[in-house]
Amino acid sequence: MDVRVVDHPLAKSRLSTMRDARTNSAAFRAALQELTLMLIYEATREAELAEEPIHTPVAKTTGYRIANPPLLVPVLRAGLGMADQAHRLIPEAQMGFVGLARDEETLLPTPYLESLPADLTGRPVLVLDPMLATGGSMVHTIELLVERGATDVTAICTLAAPEGVQRLEEAGLPVRVVTASIDERLNESGYIVPGLGDAGDREYGAV
Ligand code: PRP
Numbered sequence: 001m002d003v004r005v006v007d008h009p010l011a012k013s014r015l016s017t018m019r020d021a022r023t024n025s026a027a028f029r030a031a032l033q034e035l036t037l038m039l040i041y042e043a044t045r046e047a048e049l050a051e052e053p054i055h056t057p058v059a060k061t062t063g064y065r066i067a068n069p070p071l072l073v074p075v076l077r078a079g080l081g082m083a084d085q086a087h088r089l090i091p092e093a094q095m096g097f098v099g100l101a102r103d104e105e106t107l108l109p110t111p112y113l114e115s116l117p118a119d120l121t122g123r124p125v126l127v128l129d130p131m132l133a134t135g136g137s138m139v140h141t142i143e144l145l146v147e148r149g150a151t152d153v154t155a156i157c158t159l160a161a162p163e164g165v166q167r168l169e170e171a172g173l174p175v176r177v178v179t180a181s182i183d184e185r186l187n188e189s190g191y192i193v194p195g196l197g198d199a200g201d202r203e204y205g206a207v
């Protein structure tokens with residue numbers, strides 16, 4: 001499985017803002033949006049382009065557009081904080097939604113929303129979720145996509161745990177991961193260490 005760590009000074013700086021327990025919700029959301037921009041930029045580096053003739057005010061030249069715009073799939077709640085930024089970068093993209101809440105006892109995802117196109121054959125998909133911890137939520141989401149015919153899925157995660165990366169690898173799903181960091185480990189409560197805490201709570205408040 002292809003795992004790309006965006007090891008850029010600006011990404012490290014925004015991630016540090018997100019990690020810092022003193023960062024309030026508004027600043028956390030702003031840093032997440034900026035980091036999302038960098039991750040999407042990297043994730044789409046090899047996107048196929050279609051050429052079209054254009055006229056500048058000076059001359060005729062070749063213009064480019066994304067040939068096959070991806071489906072964006074934020075995983076609610078926390079992935080919602082990445083959705084607008086991703087859409088700003090790829091305005092032609094369609095957006096689907098998956099809602100999952102991790103049971104904090106069993107660490108298993110409990111699905112509560114699924115709003116996806118029926119047929120994803122031939123369409124690249126970018127899944128947006130800041131946290132890849134045990135990997136349970138991501139595996140569930142990718143299985144929903146694969147059931148619909150997706151074969152080209154990229155998981156965009158601000159942070160990943162080695163356990164989550166391994167889980168995805170073992171699942172044998174057609175996915176690659178773009179992240180700003182692979183952290184040390186999960187703790188006994190299933191939180192990423194050092195991590196940033198509960199991403200959804202830090203964006204929107206504890207429920
Ligand atoms: C978080 C996060 C992922 C999931 C990762 O969401 O946004 O979806 O946990 O954990 P996993 O890899 O162990 O499955 P959570 O379920 O806390 O819901 P929230 O976004 O509503 O806060």
Ligand code: URA
Nearest residue numbers: 133191192197198199
């Ligand atoms: N979900 C989060 O929001 N944070 C973690 O550290 C693990 C799962």
